[in-house]
Amino acid sequence: MPSRRPERRNEESAKAIVRAALDLCREVGYDKLGIEGIAARAGVGKNTIYRWWPSKSAILLDGLLSAMTSAQSDFPDTGDVVADFKTQIVAACETLTRPDTAPHYAALIGAAQQDAELANAMWERLLSHLVAAAVDRIRHAQRQGQIRSDLDPDLIVELLYGPIYYGWLIRHSPPGREHIHTTVDTVFAGVAASSAEARSGNG
């Protein structure tokens, strides 16, 4: 369990509660998910849940974190930055397509639009270290002369991951492997007929 809560707790009960929350969320939807239902499904009292988690979204976030694999959070460094981002993004995107993670992650992103505390928790526990690892990989490629050194690495993270999230959340089309590869290639290659031309002329 990747939970960082300091309280000692019965790990078997904690796992049962997270499992119950994930299963119930899939069955009834995030809106109708309640602590009472989770407690009943997990065979524990509501107070047990409230002792360890402040809200249903916190339980689901634990579930999402425990479902992520190291391939989804680690950045390969083979020396070929384009290939490395293809590998990482394809692995990370499993979270957006797997039935045991995709609906929960979409629900949490949706709920975070109305809940600043949840938005902060998702950033702190789920996203900030992934973004930091991507930025590190980009900086390394900049030092090696593979990526223009005048660009902010954080902007490049937005360019690489933004189209994937946009396709998923706004267009409701889960990212496929080939589409990810084309996206990464196009970000790295540029869409202008000649990037030198675009930089000096049309830009």
Place this chain on the structure above:
Amino acid sequence: MPSRRPERRNEESAKAIVRAALDLCREVGYDKLGIEGIAARAGVGKNTIYRWWPSKSAILLDGLLSAMTSAQSDFPDTGDVVADFKTQIVAACETLTRPDTAPHYAALIGAAQQDAELANAMWERLLSHLVAAAVDRIRHAQRQGQIRSDLDPDLIVELLYGPIYYGWLIRHSPPGREHIHTTVDTVFAGVAASSAEARSGNG
């Protein structure tokens, strides 16, 4: 009112209902917004609302559409595709920053993650014609040799708008003018040190 409902209705009441929904949503948040509260605020009966709209999200979507200006939906064509996308995206992004539209749009995107009917309505009424206009502008630039003709225009739409939505929905940072300009420049110029190099070698 851009509503496309066929029923004849009292436009003054309809406007009051939409206004009440927008105001209340801002005051109490999307989750706590209810048809009863909207009816009370607008001084109409609940049945009047249900005759014209199936849900609170449908009312908010009408409000969002009526708040959008033609600068946000029209695509300029000055001959300079990079400048035109900067102009359009800066105008469109007002929806993501104005206090009378940003929270409602974020709430609707959030709710659409759990509501396929709402997701379809947002696509049909709000997004599909904006995307079609962007695709037309890109095709025109491709015919003029300003954009590589081997790229799918829809992919370029994702590359241009995806980073903006990702920054807004996932990183919770509303897009500023300068950041939009850099994003558009970078998409058009490419992030690799040399795009020809990236295409033949590193990609």
